[in-house]
Amino acid sequence: MLDTSLEQASVPNARPLEDMFDGERFHSDLYTDPGIFDLEIERIYHRTWIWVAHESEIPNAGDFKTTHVGRTPVIVTRGKDGAVHVLLNRCRHRGATVCDRNQGNARAFTCPYHAWSYGLDGRLIGVPFEEGYKGILDKKNYPLVSLKVGLYCGLVFASMNEDIEPLEDFLGDAKPWIDLFLRQGGGFPVKVAGAHKFRFTGNWKIQLENTTDGYHFPFVHRTFVDSLPQEMAKGFTAFMREEGPFVRALGNGHSVAVFFPDQVDLSQDDDKPIPPQFEELAAQLSRDYPPERVRWIIRAINGVGFNLNLFPNIGLSAAFLRELKPLAVDRTEIRHMALVMDGGPEEANRARLRIHEKFQGAGGFGSPDDMAAWERVQIGAGARRDDVWIMLNRGLNREARDGEGHLQAHVTDETGMREGYAMWKRMMVQ
Structure with missing residues (x-):
């Protein structure tokens, strides 16, 4: 876990985070310190609700857009049943992104490296030359990682935090x-x-x-x-x-x-x-x-x-x-x-x-x-x-x-x- 005192931060004489904002002013390290920035990604962008789309951007089954939660690439998709999914844009095999288009319509997402294929809901649906995995790979255990999804009035939010409060409360x-x-x-x-x-x-x-x-x-x-x-x-x-x-x-x-x-x-x-x-x-x-x-x-x-x-x-x-x-x-x-x-x-x-x-x-x-x-x-x-x-x-x-x-x-x-x-x-x- 990263140290909240920022003893390893890049700025000399770094002060505790609780002293960085006193209600009337904040320290300019909040703009310039890479250590603080890394903490923000982990403690804010990976723990709260992040806006990722408006539903009008994915109106039909198969529609998708790519974006980020913090610095993590994700795909926002509309499934065949109309449900909205937010998936990590990262193949479960070797970690390559499975989609490089800003938006479009697709039946599935196929990794360009080794052609593992995933459904609109993230399920692993295809592995080429599957005999090489006989007895050691169960496809149902390797979907694209799904984020928690919240919808409000057409706004789509996602969170990496499974214990996040309900979107309406946030x-x-x-x-x-x-x-x-x-x-x-x-x-x-x-x-x-x-x-x-x-x-x-x-x-x-x-x-x-x-x-x-x-x-x-x-x-x-x-x-x-x-x-x-x-x-x-x-x-x-x-x-x-x-x-x-x-x-x-x-x-x-x-x-x-x-x-x-x-x-x-x-x-x-x-x-x-x-x-x-x-x-x-x-x-x-x-x-x-x-x-x-x-x-x-x-x-x-x-x-x-x-x-x-x-x-x-x-x-x-x-x-x-x-x-x-x-x-x-x-x-x-x-x-x-x-x-x-x-x-x-x-x-x-x-x-x-x-x-x-x-x-x-x-x-x-x-x-x-x-x-x-x-x-x-x-x-x-x-x-x-x-x-x-x-x-x-x-x-x-x-x-x-x-x-x-x-x-x-x-x-x-x-x-x-x-x-x-x-x-x-x-x-x-x-």
Whole structure:
């Protein structure tokens, strides 16, 4: 078992883990120490629920996608009976991965090394020249290793921990916000319409913090705001000064940042006029839908007015999913999945995708600017003379509990980040 005191860690004068986060600040070793990173994989990613897919990515029997739990490769499959399985992408013979495609449809998975074959549920179904194993190999004892699977509202989670608490208990008070987020389809279900990914030179927790960080938006994303029509641009910065927007800790490391309170529940008509940029689209939609449905679809185009962080690896943000994968202490992969209305009007879905591309696309305004900021944090964290601490105290002077006991503050405050690090500490200190 790894030593919690980190006596073998790479940083001189390493301190106990319980001293790394004091509720107001954390030590920059959390970004830079490979020993801490290895512990995070073992004690967080291998012991809690990790998001691996949205069910719309594997709608039919035989559909699959490959991803990771921590740094462990897995396959998410839809079995012939419709059940969802999460399997280690590792042949039981010599350990080679049995699938190297991002996604697709298959009847079975065959290892390219010695052609051992496995069913969609992981069963070992074929061993070439089986006489060489006569009397020493029983195929039923060598399936692909299955992970525990949990489903909530189409979100698929997996865990390596057989004793993990039920998924609904882990999600806890984040569940109502998940429900609201997934009701953003204008009356249609939502589905993943595609994804793009990129890697940045920085620690995974830098991105984890970012999802509910309202403080950075008008500075890091100034060029995006400047690209918008004047009235719309005002709306994208007004939350900095208004009292209504808030960030709330939801327990278990989860948090929500509400930037536009009137866009939390898109099924509720706000009676606002159709924005000028959508008037032509609304006229087209009115040929096939009644006025109230047209308004609902138009409201859904930009997505919800909040970002939801589910510890430790998935963000439900506006109109997309953002998955983070920890690759190394200073290397992280991000996958952005655009969401559209499943069965909804093509022209409305096209508008959603164009908005996604403008901000989250590889050539858009948001992702490149965020990545540059995250990498500067990583560089700065490694520049030290004495102990270097990262401040996490914004909003402590105005943080209060809501009617349900959740800590809450202004949307520009760091309440959500403190919630994430409190969960980090709870899981890491044993």
